[in-house]
Amino acid sequence: MRRLTFSLLAATLAGVTPALAHFQLAYTGQANLEAPARLPVKLIFWHPMENGHAMDIGQPEDVFYVFKGERHDLSESLTPITFTGAQNAAQAYEVTLPVKRNGDYILGVVPTPYYEGSEDIYIQQFTKSFLNKGGIPTGWNDPLGLPAEIVPLNKPTNVIAGSTFSGRVLSAGAPVAGAEIEIEYLAAEPDTQTNTVSAVAAGPMPGGAIVAIADENGVFTFGVPKAGHWGFAALGVGPDTEHEGKALSQDAVIWIKAYDLN
Numbered sequence: 001m002r003r004l005t006f007s008l009l010a011a012t013l014a015g016v017t018p019a020l021a022h023f024q025l026a027y028t029g030q031a032n033l034e035a036p037a038r039l040p041v042k043l044i045f046w047h048p049m050e051n052g053h054a055m056d057i058g059q060p061e062d063v064f065y066v067f068k069g070e071r072h073d074l075s076e077s078l079t080p081i082t083f084t085g086a087q088n089a090a091q092a093y094e095v096t097l098p099v100k101r102n103g104d105y106i107l108g109v110v111p112t113p114y115y116e117g118s119e120d121i122y123i124q125q126f127t128k129s130f131l132n133k134g135g136i137p138t139g140w141n142d143p144l145g146l147p148a149e150i151v152p153l154n155k156p157t158n159v160i161a162g163s164t165f166s167g168r169v170l171s172a173g174a175p176v177a178g179a180e181i182e183i184e185y186l187a188a189e190p191d192t193q194t195n196t197v198s199a200v201a202a203g204p205m206p207g208g209a210i211v212a213i214a215d216e217n218g219v220f221t222f223g224v225p226k227a228g229h230w231g232f233a234a235l236g237v238g239p240d241t242e243h244e245g246k247a248l249s250q251d252a253v254i255w256i257k258a259y260d261l262n
Helices: 002-014
Strands: 023-027 037-046 062-067 070-073 079-084 089-099 103-110 114-116 121-133 148-152 164-171 180-185 210-213 219-223 228-234 246-259
Touching: 023 103, 023 121, 023 228, 023 246, 037 079, 037 121, 062 089, 089 103, 089 121, 121 148, 148 228, 148 246, 164 228, 164 246, 180 219, 210 219, 219 228
Parallel strands: 121 246
Antiparallel strands: 023 037, 037 089, 062 070, 062 103, 079 089, 103 121, 114 121, 148 164, 164 219, 180 210, 180 228, 228 246
């Protein structure tokens, strides 16, 4: 709960309403493929639910994907890009994901810690997103061994809007009881061709951030009300709490894709 506490304190001192959450994206635009492809993955640090401010990020420490238990490095394809959101332009990155065989592709991102000046802390969000080819499940619920991560308990590439999604929060491989999870909807999807923001499909919720609390086994459940991309961030659950002499919030982020049932 550390990062939310810092956010509330900074907002109170500034006399403003707390902003919605920072979320690291690993965005492909697609979650299910039938044919082989080389997909661009956009690594953007943003306020997605409010279609808000985008933050400049440094080169990620690690970017990879896991397919059928094998880890594949993507860092050689890292390319800096400029992402232009509704409010500003910011430094972002792109990698290329080679999708060939049927099965689950789990993307993992270890970003460089980001300094949030308004809170005087660093934020590092270990981020996972998912893609499937051919409808064949091959390990979407396998942990990646990140310092902090959310392991999905529902298949994350085809959640039905109106159903629920559950995940288990892990820190150094162990469940985190009582973890605080912020939840956001990707209200305006990035255009992967132009690196700009597309049309807005939803607005921010009144009352601030949507929050869930994990149980004693680190498990949380959320009723998914709308089709699209949903992000879940377990705040401050990583093992490290300091970076360059300042507080560090190591968060676990996961992105899922929900569909309307036709």
